[in-house]
Amino acid sequence: MQQTFSQNEKVTLNKLQKKLRRETTKAIVNFNMIEEGDHVMCCLSGGKDSYTMLDILLNIQKYAPVNFKVTAVNLDQKQPGFPEHVLPDYLSRQQVDYLIVQKDTYSIVKEKIPEGKTTCSLCSRLRRGLLYRTATKINATKIALGHHREDILETLFLNMFHGGKLKAMPPKLISDDGKHIVIRPLAYCREKDIASYAALKNFPIIPCNLCGSQPKLQRQAIKKMLVEWDKRFPGRVDTMFRAVQNVVPSHLADTSLYEFKALQKTDTPFPDGDQAFDEQEFTAEFNTAESYSGDIIQTTTV
C-alpha cells in the first residue's frame, strides 16, 4: 500500500534522507567501502538500523558513480514468534534481491547456555558464522552491517570500562580468516536521525526481544550515559566521535604504537611535541569556567 505523508512529513523525510545519504556516502568514500562491480550483502535483522541501511544504500546505488549489486539477507534464527512473512513481504514490495537463511540457532543457544545467563555472545558468534558462510555462497564481496555512530562509541566505552582496551568498532574490517570484508556504511550517522527516518518510513520493525534474552545490560548503561551526557553537554557525542577519528599515538601510552624508548631531544620543532592540550583553548576555558576554582599553593618567579 502506498504511504501518504503530510507536507511537513515530506519535508522532514527529504531532509533526513539527504542527511543520511550524505553521511553514508562520506563513509563509503573515506573508507573505500564499495567499489566498481561489488556485490554487497546487506544484512537485515528487521530493526530500524538495518532497514535504514538498506533503504539508503539502494538510494545511493541509483546515483553512484560505480556499479554495485545489493542482496538483502536475513537470518531466521527460529526465535519463537518470529514473524516469517514480514521481511519477504517488505523486500518483494521494494523489488530487492533477497535471501532468507533459516537456521535454528535459538535452540543451540538455549541448549548451551544455562538459564538466566546472557545468550547474546554465543548467538552473535553463530550469526556471524552463518553470515560469512552465506556471503561465500552468494559470492558477495562486501558484507554490510547497520551499526551507526552511537554503536561505535558505546563499543569504545564498553572496551575501555570492561576490557581495558582503547578499541571501538571499525567502519571497515577484514574477517579473522581474511576471506570477507565487513563494512558499516552508517558509521557516521546519528542514531536519532535513523530512528526518526525509520519511524517516518514506517518500516515493518521486528522486535529484537523475541529470544527472551535480557537486554545487554552493560551496553544499555553506556547508551544511557551517552544520552545523558549529550543532554547536559550538547555536542559532546559529536566531539567524542571526532576523537575516534583523530588519534594521537604519541600522546597515549601504547609502546607498540609509538617508539617512546627511542625518543631523543631534537633541538628543532618536533611534530609530536607537547600537544597534550591546546593551550590557547585551555586558557580561554580556564578563565571563564566557574568550575576552575583551584587554589594556587605556590608561585615561583623565574
Ligand code: SF4
Ligand atoms: S538479543 Fe537474542 S537474538 Fe539478539 S543477540 Fe541476544 S540472544 Fe541473539
